[in-house]
Every structure is written in structure tokens, then in C-alpha cells.
Amino acid sequence: MTRCRLCGSGALESVVDLGATPPCESFLSADRLDLPEPAYPLHLRICTDCRLAQIPPLITPEETFKEYAYFSSFSTSWVEHARTFVAGAVERLGLGADAFVVEVASNDGYLLKHVVDRGIRCLGIEPSVNVGAAARDAGVPTLTEFLSPETGAAVRAEHGPANLVVANNVYAHIPDVVGFTRGLRALVADDGWVSVEVQHLLTLIEENQYDTIYHEHFQYYTVDSAIRALASGGLALVDVELLPTHGGSIRLWARPAEVAGEPTARVADVLAREKAAGLQELSGYTEFSARVAKVRRDLLRFLIDAAERGETVVGYGAPGKGNTLLNHCGIRPDLLAYTVDRNPYKHGRFTPGTRIPILPPERIAADRPDYVLVLPWNLRDELVEQLSYVHEWGGRLVFPIPELSIVEVES
Known part of the structure; x- marks a missing residue:
């Protein structure tokens, strides 16, 4: 990796080097045990210019997600988390029967089924053929595609603009962060909302959660770096929530920049926490590698x-x-x-x-x-x-x- 995928800078500094591993979802069938198994470097670096943490894009989303081993509905707590989110979003945004909700990386319909149950029109955009089929079997309309600006524009042209676009646990999974963000902007109505959930780099560092670094996760966000990423596609951060999911996540509420207005006090509060932890400069990352090594030794x-x-x-x-x-x-x-x-x-x-x-x-x-x-x-x-x-x-x-x-x- 020589250039930051968000800002193009060459100022990348090492955070932790985990050696080389196979892609984390490439589970082996018995007949593959005697075959070669590719492994790729897993080295987290931080861009000292835009402060986006990232690993090299050595595998493509197409390799990982065309057939996927993860089905969200097998986690009871995650399904409940989705139900609570839908209920809160409907109330917060006043979504009624005439609304349109799109979820990107909608998996097996774990979230949108709650939208369907409320009689609200919706569409899932899911690249994995097998889990997308499971969603359709569950009654959730699902398009088998990766999100790009072109996909977003095509969905908007066919179905109309979305009042709410949901992107849970996918914003880290795409190497073309700028193109993906432009795809979100293409989907959302000019006065609509985008909700993004992604693991918080602050808790990853503070809680030693290094096992969430893997090849499917191309980048790792603070609120500070997420603001820059959203802006690359014409979106502005309006509000943020701290969530316990995945060991500590952030829910980013964004809108088209033209209508966003001033962010809430919660945004400033989290930015202040990140600054106090040293994550707006290199000093906040220097001890992480030693703490990772201790987990390995102890286990x-x-x-x-x-x-x-x-x-x-x-x-x-x-x-x-x-x-x-x-x-x-x-x-x-x-x-x-x-x-x-x-x-x-x-x-x-x-x-x-x-x-x-x-x-x-x-x-x-x-x-x-x-x-x-x-x-x-x-x-x-x-x-x-x-x-x-x-x-x-x-x-x-x-x-x-x-x-x-x-x-x-x-x-």
C-alpha cells in the first residue's frame, strides 16, 4: 500500500502487523484440506493526513461476497438490534406508508423484514447470491448487486429516491470508499437521511479488539475520519450515536450536504473523546501493537x-x-x-x-x-x-x- 484510498496521501504509518492470513470467511470443505490455501498480509496503517485507518485492498469484494458464509439472522441479539433500530427510525423520521427505505448490504433480510412488517416499501441491495436468495424467501425485496454510483442511480430511477438509506456494517467492507459514498448519495432523496453503522476505531484501540481487523474490513473509522469519508460523496454528518454492538460501534446520521445544517452536540462530544485518546495524531496508536502481542501470549x-x-x-x-x-x-x-x-x-x-x-x-x-x-x-x-x-x-x-x-x- 503506497497511497491512502480516501485522500491519496502517501503518509501512511504502521499501527499493527498481524502477519499473513487467509480471508476470514473462506471456510474450507473437507475436499479442500490438501489443496493450497492463499494467505495475504494483514497490516493496519493510519494515514497521517486524513487519519483513515486502513489495510491494503489485497482481495476484492467480489471474491468475498458473491457467496457468503455469514447470515445475520443467526444472532438473536442482532435481529433485536435491527428491530429496535427500525422502530426508532420510523419514529425519528416520521416514516409512513408512502416512505421508501433502502438497505445496502441487506444480508438475509434481518433488518428489512421489520420494515416489511410495518407496511413500508423497501428494497435490499445485497451482493451475495446465497444470502440475497434467503432474504427474498423471507419476503424481503432484494436486488443482487454491489453498490456503486451507477447502481444507486439505477435504483433511484426505477423505484424513486429513498427517504432512508441504511448501511449497517458495510462501510468498512468496501475498498472504493468514495465510489460507495457517492452511491449512497445517489440513492437518498435530496431531503432524506442516511444511517451508517460501523465499528468505532476508538473502542477497537482502547479495548484491544484487534481480531476485528481482517481482509473484509478495508478501513476503520473514527467520527473524525468518517466525516471526511461522507463528505467525499456529498454527505454531511448530522448526528452520532455510540452503540455497544461489535464491541463498540458508531451510528452515523448523515444527510445531503445542502440540507444537513449544523451537527448535534453529540458529534462534538465524540470528536473530543477521540482527540483526548490521541487518535487525531499518531501518538494514540503507538502502544497498540504491544497490547496485541500480550493477548497472543496470554491465550x-x-x-x-x-x-x-x-x-x-x-x-x-x-x-x-x-x-x-x-x-x-x-x-x-x-x-x-x-x-x-x-x-x-x-x-x-x-x-x-x-x-x-x-x-x-x-x-x-x-x-x-x-x-x-x-x-x-x-x-x-x-x-x-x-x-x-x-x-x-x-x-x-x-x-x-x-x-x-x-x-x-x-x-
């Missing part, structure tokens, strides 16, 4: 000690972020016998790079392991409740992020 020490005591450790979940952690730590089936996942698509497959088997969740109760390593640590409260049954045989839960934590659960 490996725990797994090796457990193996030497003859104790069994299995995983729960097979999220993309888990594969960054597993590969960075060099964890193989000798230290983590298998992991389980609620998504049947992943059953019988193996984690990329580390080749750990993925099994149905029922396997945990059948095997009664001593420890369950929880890979989707961001769902901690939900999963402590779901996994309370491990208490029956004295099992314990292990959370690796932000620091190693071993939890006694109660039934």
Missing part, C-alpha cells in the same frame, strides 16, 4: 497449560474475527479440538488457515469439555446465557478479548 499460555494438564478446550462460534485471532496466535486442533456454530452452512467445514473442525452446537453438551473458548466475544452477555448449561459438569467459559478472562457460569 497461548492458557491453551498450552490446559493441554499439559489433560484438559479439553473447544470453541464456540466461527465468526470471521475468530479466524484473525486463531491465525495470529497459531492455534491448531491440538490446542482447540473443534469449534461449534449455529449456522448449518459452516458445519463440516474447517476454519481457514488453522483447519479447526466446525461442528453443530449440540456437540458441546455431548462432549462436556473443561473450557469453551468464546470467539464472538462481542456477544458476551448473550452467550453467557446461552452457554449456562456448561455449569452442569463444571465447565468454564474463556473470553480472549480485551484480555484473557475465565468465567464460571451459573445455570
Whole structure:
């Protein structure tokens, strides 16, 4: 990487180098285990001019998203998060039966189904063929496309401008941030609203959430850098909300620059927090690499000690972020016998790079392991409740992020 993808500057400084890993959602079928597996550098850098954190665009969205292993509806808390958002947006914006809502990267319809239930016209734009088909089966109108300025203009011409455009957990996933933002502007009405949810770089750094760095995430936003990114497509930030999702996210409320007006006090408050944390200069990033190395050492020490005591450790979940952690730590089936996942698509497959088997969740109760390593640590409260049954045989839960934590659960 020699140039910033937002401003074109060559002033890029290293934040953390995680080596080389396979793409995090490239789960392996059994017949691929003896075949070569490509791996790509995973090196986060910060542009010291526009302050956008980014990794090199070594894989394309087309490689990742044409057939995708992640279905949003398998997370109970995420579906509830979407329902709450829709209810709040309808009230905040006064959306009625004559409104039009578009979601970009709409996945399996987890969010728009709540819009459909309210009788509001909507459309999902989802590039993955398999999850888009699941959305249509659920009654959510869905277009199988990547968003570009041309796609946005075509949708607007056919369906009319959108009163609300939603882009949840996609703004980090596109290497052409300027083109994507122009696509959002093409979709939204001249007096409409755009809502973007994306992980907050402030909490990623403060909470040591380095496993959310992976090849699908091309950039990582503060509110400060998001303002610049939105402006590249003619949008202006109006308001921001801090969310607990994904370990700490921001919801950016933006409008076309011509009608946006002054941002709320919450925008200034978050910008002040980011400045106080040093994220508007290089100093805020200098200690991150050392804290990442400590997570690796602590987790490996725990797994090796457990193996030497003859104790069994299995995983729960097979999220993309888990594969960054597993590969960075060099964890193989000798230290983590298998992991389980609620998504049947992943059953019988193996984690990329580390080749750990993925099994149905029922396997945990059948095997009664001593420890369950929880890979989707961001769902901690939900999963402590779901996994309370491990208490029956004295099992314990292990959370690796932000620091190693071993939890006694109660039934």
C-alpha cells in the first residue's frame, strides 16, 4: 500500500502487523484440506493526513461476497438490534406508508423484514447470491448487486429516491470508499437521511479488539475520519450515536450536504473523546501493537497449560474475527479440538488457515469439555446465557478479548 484510498496521501504509518492470513470467511470443505490455501498480509496503517485507518485492498469484494458464509439472522441479539433500530427510525423520521427505505448490504433480510412488517416499501441491495436468495424467501425485496454510483442511480430511477438509506456494517467492507459514498448519495432523496453503522476505531484501540481487523474490513473509522469519508460523496454528518454492538460501534446520521445544517452536540462530544485518546495524531496508536502481542501470549499460555494438564478446550462460534485471532496466535486442533456454530452452512467445514473442525452446537453438551473458548466475544452477555448449561459438569467459559478472562457460569 503506497497511497491512502480516501485522500491519496502517501503518509501512511504502521499501527499493527498481524502477519499473513487467509480471508476470514473462506471456510474450507473437507475436499479442500490438501489443496493450497492463499494467505495475504494483514497490516493496519493510519494515514497521517486524513487519519483513515486502513489495510491494503489485497482481495476484492467480489471474491468475498458473491457467496457468503455469514447470515445475520443467526444472532438473536442482532435481529433485536435491527428491530429496535427500525422502530426508532420510523419514529425519528416520521416514516409512513408512502416512505421508501433502502438497505445496502441487506444480508438475509434481518433488518428489512421489520420494515416489511410495518407496511413500508423497501428494497435490499445485497451482493451475495446465497444470502440475497434467503432474504427474498423471507419476503424481503432484494436486488443482487454491489453498490456503486451507477447502481444507486439505477435504483433511484426505477423505484424513486429513498427517504432512508441504511448501511449497517458495510462501510468498512468496501475498498472504493468514495465510489460507495457517492452511491449512497445517489440513492437518498435530496431531503432524506442516511444511517451508517460501523465499528468505532476508538473502542477497537482502547479495548484491544484487534481480531476485528481482517481482509473484509478495508478501513476503520473514527467520527473524525468518517466525516471526511461522507463528505467525499456529498454527505454531511448530522448526528452520532455510540452503540455497544461489535464491541463498540458508531451510528452515523448523515444527510445531503445542502440540507444537513449544523451537527448535534453529540458529534462534538465524540470528536473530543477521540482527540483526548490521541487518535487525531499518531501518538494514540503507538502502544497498540504491544497490547496485541500480550493477548497472543496470554491465550497461548492458557491453551498450552490446559493441554499439559489433560484438559479439553473447544470453541464456540466461527465468526470471521475468530479466524484473525486463531491465525495470529497459531492455534491448531491440538490446542482447540473443534469449534461449534449455529449456522448449518459452516458445519463440516474447517476454519481457514488453522483447519479447526466446525461442528453443530449440540456437540458441546455431548462432549462436556473443561473450557469453551468464546470467539464472538462481542456477544458476551448473550452467550453467557446461552452457554449456562456448561455449569452442569463444571465447565468454564474463556473470553480472549480485551484480555484473557475465565468465567464460571451459573445455570
